Amino acid sequence: MSEQEHGQGVEGEQPPADERQHVWDKPGNVKLLFNVFYALCVIFAVLGLVIPGGEGHEGHAWEQLPAFYPVYGFVGIVALVFIAKQMRKVLMRPEDYYDE
Amino acid sequence: MSSVPPVLIFLVGALLVAVTKGHIRRGLLLAIPVIGGLNLLGLQEGDILEFEMFGYTLVPFKVDSLAMLFGYLFHLAAFLGNLFALHLEKKDGAGVQHTSAVLYAAAAIGAVYTGDLISLFVFWELLAFSSVFLIWARKTERSFRVGFRYLVIHVLSGVLLLSGALMLAHETGSIAFGPIELDGSLAGWVILIAFGIKAAFPLLHTWITDAYPEGTPTGTVFLSAFTTKVAVFALVRTFAGADILIYVGVTMTFFPIFYAVIENDLRRVLSYSMINQIGFMVTGVGLGTALALNGAVAHAFADVIFKGLLFMTMGSVLQMTGRINGSDLGGMYKTMPITATFCVIGAMAISAFPLFSAFITKSMVMTAALEEGHIWVWPFLLFASAGVLEHAGIKIPYFAFFGHDSGIRAKEPPKNMLVAMGIAAVLCVVIGTFPNLLYSLLPFPAEYHPYDVTHVVTQMQLLLFGALAVVWLMKRGLYPPEIRALNIDAEWTYRWLGPRLIRGVGGYVARVDSAVRKRVLGAVRGTLRGAQKGHGPQGILARTWPTGSMILWVAVLLAAFLAFYF
Numbered sequence: 001m002s003e004q005e006h007g008q009g010v011e012g013e014q015p016p017a018d019e020r021q022h023v024w025d026k027p028g029n030v031k032l033l034f035n036v037f038y039a040l041c042v043i044f045a046v047l048g049l050v051i052p053g054g055e056g057h058e059g060h061a062w063e064q065l066p067a068f069y070p071v072y073g074f075v076g077i078v079a080l081v082f083i084a085k086q087m088r089k090v091l092m093r094p095e096d097y098y099d100e
Numbered sequence: 101m102s103s104v105p106p107v108l109i110f111l112v113g114a115l116l117v118a119v120t121k122g123h124i125r126r127g128l129l130l131a132i133p134v135i136g137g138l139n140l141l142g143l144q145e146g147d148i149l150e151f152e153m154f155g156y157t158l159v160p161f162k163v164d165s166l167a168m169l170f171g172y173l174f175h176l177a178a179f180l181g182n183l184f185a186l187h188l189e190k191k192d193g194a195g196v197q198h199t200s201a202v203l204y205a206a207a208a209i210g211a212v213y214t215g216d217l218i219s220l221f222v223f224w225e226l227l228a229f230s231s232v233f234l235i236w237a238r239k240t241e242r243s244f245r246v247g248f249r250y251l252v253i254h255v256l257s258g259v260l261l262l263s264g265a266l267m268l269a270h271e272t273g274s275i276a277f278g279p280i281e282l283d284g285s286l287a288g289w290v291i292l293i294a295f296g297i298k299a300a301f302p303l304l305h306t307w308i309t310d311a312y313p314e315g316t317p318t319g320t321v322f323l324s325a326f327t328t329k330v331a332v333f334a335l336v337r338t339f340a341g342a343d344i345l346i347y348v349g350v351t352m353t354f355f356p357i358f359y360a361v362i363e364n365d366l367r368r369v370l371s372y373s374m375i376n377q378i379g380f381m382v383t384g385v386g387l388g389t390a391l392a393l394n395g396a397v398a399h400a401f402a403d404v405i406f407k408g409l410l411f412m413t414m415g416s417v418l419q420m421t422g423r424i425n426g427s428d429l430g431g432m433y434k435t436m437p438i439t440a441t442f443c444v445i446g447a448m449a450i451s452a453f454p455l456f457s458a459f460i461t462k463s464m465v466m467t468a469a470l471e472e473g474h475i476w477v478w479p480f481l482l483f484a485s486a487g488v489l490e491h492a493g494i495k496i497p498y499f500a501f502f503g504h505d506s507g508i509r510a511k512e513p514p515k516n517m518l519v520a521m522g523i524a525a526v527l528c529v530v531i532g533t534f535p536n537l538l539y540s541l542l543p544f545p546a547e548y549h550p551y552d553v554t555h556v557v558t559q560m561q562l563l564l565f566g567a568l569a570v571v572w573l574m575k576r577g578l579y580p581p582e583i584r585a586l587n588i589d590a591e592w593t594y595r596w597l598g599p600r601l602i603r604g605v606g607g608y609v610a611r612v613d614s615a616v617r618k619r620v621l622g623a624v625r626g627t628l629r630g631a632q633k634g635h636g637p638q639g640i641l642a643r644t645w646p647t648g649s650m651i652l653w654v655a656v657l658l659a660a661f662l663a664f665y666f
């Protein structure tokens with residue numbers, strides 16, 4: 001798709017050298033964000049062990065497996081991304097592939 | 101009945117929008133859905149308009165709780181869409197875009213209040229013919245071709261619907277827009293495929309991923325709201341509990357998430373995401389219990405808002421930067437922080453974080469699947485839920501607004517666009533936080549409580565550790581980069597294979613044809629040459645012979661006869 005088609009836009013201006021720092025330009029902020037994220041992962045992993053599993057909850061047998069949701073989420077996404085990457089080998093074509 | 105059929109307000113509105121401009125038109129665009137919404141309050145279940153024609157009962161207008169839910173939803177979508185598009189100017193084709201958007205809303209609203217399949221067909225076709233202008237208004241060669249393909253596919257869906265309705269009339273004597281049998285009924289299957297095209301069933305889905313990324317920045321917001329949700333509504337009306345829809349729905353939740361990972365055009369990512377979301381609704385329709393059907397329609401309601409919001413944020417990015425590919429964007433939060441915030445809210449809503457809308461709607465379908473004993477359906481739906489987080493929850497906001505700095509410094513979009521996104525964002529949170537607001541509108545009798553400790557904790561575990569996987573893949577350099585390329589899908593059959601087959605077959609026919617012609621010409625030439633040889637000026641048969649030789653030959657012939665008979 002050519003850029004001209006989209007029209008009316010700002011065409012890739014380079015940031016001015018003396019531009020002020022934005023919130024995620026500061027490595028400290030990014031680090032803090034990741035630490036909060038990791039902490040949340042730990043907190044909910046622990047909560048999962050503490051709360052009574054499946055009470056008052058129409059359940060699936062797999063839910064009784066230890067750490068089922070964290071493992072399923074993590075492994076599921078890794079598998080998804082790896083399979084999708086392999087699909088690229090078969091499905092990927094140049095952008096002008098269909099251009100008649 | 102103290103109100104008029106809601107479609108009339110939008111039809112008259114479209115006419116007025118077509119002939120006005122400037123402030124008056126802008127006022128109308130906001131007033132139409134508001135007046136329509138007030139009109140809805142006066143409707144009562146059981147209100148009906150029907151008449152006899154050719155021995156069949158046509159019901160162009162009929163009110164029940166299912167129609168009302170979609171009625172409210174489409175009025176809300178029309179309001180948000182019109183507000184989002186309010187700034188359009190003459191150079192954007194404002195007149196055409198506004199008129200077609202209001203007409204498109206009219207078609208969707210008309211469709212959900214119909215009570216027979218012929219009336220439905222009329223609005224079904226209007227959906228296609230009104231909305232195609234939201235693609236053509238892009239005014240590019242590509243958008244013209246895409247719009248044409250879109251139109252062909254939707255007209256085909258309409259033709260199938262009409263054929264199915266006529267066959268059904270022949271089979272059962274009724275054209276009522278109600279439950280339809282699939283067992284041994286060809287009519288039922290034809291109608292199912294007609295609905296399936298608009299609902300983006302697997303292999304029939306390519307019009308979405310072809311057309312929605314090519315709409316105008318504001319037009320695609322309307323496109324994402326109406327057509328597919330009318331189809332979901334139609335499926336609930338006719339095929340609730342049809343087992344096949346469980347399989348179809350699960351497939352729809354499953355395959356698009358792989359495409360979404362590797363797609364570069366962010367509005368196409370959202371289009372794949374949309375098929376995934378409709379998959380949850382179709383699964384709910386197939387399960388067919390009160391809880392599952394409530395889940396399907398509630399998820400349709402939530403989806404119009406959060407998917408609309410995500411398309412609005414990407415429309416804003418496209419409008420302000422002229423770009424929409426993940427490979428060209430990044431770091432936009434620096435100059436578009438408000439849009440970025442709305443995008444993150446939409447992303448959390450579609451990912452079904454607790455307190456956001458999909459959390460209280462998608463889980464209804466998943467719980468219903470377990471209640472019905474479909475224990476193998478549930479793991480697929482859970483995997484698909486994690487997949488949503490990856491492509492819509494993380495990829496969309498990350499590649500557009502964060503990630504590597506593209507250096508583009510575009511401003512926030514106009515105020516009307518920001519306000520529309522703001523309202524949608526608030527609704528995502530309000531619906532998720534106060535589920536009873538939406539649950540009280542649901543048409544089927546079922547109790548469901550989304551907020552129990554187990555549900556909240558397990559959902560957070562799924563999402564957090566899914567996100568952790570993305571973080572790990574990115575830090576290890578295993579996450580696939582955005583590449584300027586396209587990925588072939590089922591449309592390959594009619595955009596690549598078909599034309600080549602036709603050209604190939606055509607070429608073969610031409611070769612055979614030319615060979616045959618050559619032969620025939622050769623034979624004709626041979627004959628001619630032979631004739632020439634015999635009858636030409638020097639030919640043996642053209643010479644003048646003396647009479648004597650004639651007598652000689654006659655004598656020879658007679659002699660031969662004699663010899664033969666003895």
